[in-house]
Amino acid sequence: MAEVAAPTLRLTGTVRARYETPxxxxxxxxxxxxxxxxxxxxxxxxxxxxxxDSDLRQSLNAAKAELASARASAAVAQSDLERARTLFARDYLSRQAFDRAELEAQQRSDRQASARAQVEQAKTALAYxxxxxxxxxxxxxxxxxxxxxxxxxxxxxxxxEAGPREVEVAFPSNVRPPPAGELLLGDETLALERRQVSGSVDPASRTWQARYRIDGALPAGVGLGEVVKTRFAAASDRRAAAAPLYRVPVAAVDARGEGAQVWRIVEGQARPLAVSVARIERDRALVSGEALKAGMAVIALGTHLLNPGMPVEALAPPGAEEPAS
The missing domain is CATH 2.40.50.100 (RNA polymerase II/Efflux pump adaptor protein, barrel-sandwich hybrid domain)
Structure with a gap:
């Protein structure tokens, strides 16, 4: 039985800026x-x-003219108010007439403030x-x-925008983007860390769009929009494989009873070891299990006839036996 490397997924990605602003x-x-x-x-x-900006300049000129008119009108109203205040103090003017003069001055002052604001808006629009x-x-x-x-x-x-660069990768709809991966740049590799994943599968391409931060600086020749190669650990259950995988003959996997198991010979007797089957490859199977170790010999034939503790004899000494791998 030989340990195998975890399956990987190789995809192309595109170098993007962290912020791309219209x-x-x-x-x-x-x-x-x-x-x-x-x-x-x-x-x-x-x-x-x-x-x-010809129309915007005309609007600004009109706003300035309106402000000049409002300023002059406010000045006249303020002068009338001062005169009315003097007359009212000497009882030459009624209270009603004085209140009217005071209201008129306030209205023209408000008009002047409005005209001043319109001038500022026109200046801002011209700058835009x-x-x-x-x-x-x-x-x-x-x-x-x-x-x-x-x-x-x-x-x-x-x-x-200038600053950090990222890699945008499209994953097939049946593969959830993993949290980390690698950017392959010839003989050099840079670590990738997932930053965000699209909220749903793109209906047109049927892919997940994921963005990955780049741990390190890109070479000078790799610019925005460059198509690059990436590598990610893949697992059939969409989660990173937590245990090492081992390749054994398909016939060595016994699926009777309460789950898959393989058999080995311990002191001349058959002993089962519980395993999880990750994938079947023609005549081989990829399995994982806490008790499995690289180089361990397992029974490859007749496992459906075995029972725990059954006497079993190896066909050849372990040193001469070709391990199942």
Missing amino acids: QAFQVAGQIATRRVDAGQPVAKGEVLMTLD ATLRAESDGLLTRVSGEPGQVVGVGQPVARLA
Whole structure:
């Protein structure tokens, strides 16, 4: 009986950034200029695209004019209020007239504050006509073109932020992504740690999408979008194998009674050992069990006739016997 390595699953993956953010304008309009291309590295605050801002500038001018008018109106109302206060103090003005002057001054002051806020909004909207990179990184996609009319929040580029890199792997629907694996880079391997798994199987590809952190730095030649090889421990029950597996002849597995077992000769008598069958491979079976050890000799024929304690004689001395493996 020989110990075998745990079965592995080899899949391809794609190198991704930890954060990949769509870049979009916060105001609608027509793209006037595009200053970047896909695959170009950018720095935080760098201009990516601009919109035609003629309408936004007109809105700002209108808001400024409204603010000037409101400021002048508020100044007149405040002057009238001061005059009314003086007259009211000398009993030359009724209480009702004074209250009316005070209310008018308050209303025009509120109008001035509203106009000032509209100016700030117009300035902000004008600034939004320039799309800037949110952080350092690499543009993996640029879809916006000059002359294109875009809406608020419509993605025009995709930014892979600088920082940690991950590997995205698609697992078959019948294999739950394991918590760890390995990234194979020629003669070098890097450990992978699962960060997240999709909440459900993708209905189109019938796969689980999983993201793995990379323990270590990638070689200089491995960039974003690179297809890489990965390796994971696989188990038929979707859990990592906890015990070593051993290969024995199929005929050595006795499935009578309360579960699978194999037989060995102990002091001339047959003794059963409980095992769990992991997989059947033609004429061999992969089994595990607490009492099993590599190199252990087991009875390969006639196990269905054996009973515990039955006298059994080996056909050849253990040293001359070819172990079943």
